[in-house]
Amino acid sequence: MLPRDFVSVFVGLGSNLGNSQETVEAAIRALSNLPQTQMLSCSSFYQSAPVEAEGPEFVNAVVHFQTRLNAFDLLRACQTIENLAGRERHYVNSPRTLDLDMLIYGDARIDSEFLKVPHPRMHERAFVLHPLRELAPEKVLETDLNFVSDQAIRKIC
Numbered sequence: 001m002l003p004r005d006f007v008s009v010f011v012g013l014g015s016n017l018g019n020s021q022e023t024v025e026a027a028i029r030a031l032s033n034l035p036q037t038q039m040l041s042c043s044s045f046y047q048s049a050p051v052e053a054e055g056p057e058f059v060n061a062v063v064h065f066q067t068r069l070n071a072f073d074l075l076r077a078c079q080t081i082e083n084l085a086g087r088e089r090h091y092v093n094s095p096r097t098l099d100l101d102m103l104i105y106g107d108a109r110i111d112s113e114f115l116k117v118p119h120p121r122m123h124e125r126a127f128v129l130h131p132l133r134e135l136a137p138e139k140v141l142e143t144d145l146n147f148v149s150d151q152a153i154r155k156i157c
Helices: 020-034 071-084 126-135 144-148
Strands: 005-014 037-042 046-048 058-067 099-104 154-155
Touching: 005 020, 005 126, 020 037, 020 058, 020 071, 037 154, 046 126, 058 126, 071 099, 126 144, 126 154
Parallel strands: none
Antiparallel strands: 005 058, 005 099, 037 058, 046 058, 046 154
């Protein structure tokens, strides 16, 4: 089942294993090549310390695109891209070659076993809020930025 019109979507990307910047760049290309999808913009890349996780620092970004894919088909496409990048799920918040999180899917509110949109912890993560603010400042509250001000993050490109 496809939405009738294009839906505005924001997806967060992160990697902290291997060549993380190249992995995130490849994932952005893969997302832009999804059927019935048009890439609109990509944030800068950021480097951030893991939050409630282990391993080296992450490279993070957020992309904004329009799609006619429904949310669950988009989720499956994101998981395929993760798997092609070598994503393994050893344990919750384990280091990863690639993590794609659907942050916002139009105005949808989805609370299923497999997908929660808007992403339930996006307002607790500097690595989401800073790149999201570049693309959609109206979606990031100053109070949220203050809440994550202790999380180490820096723009790298």
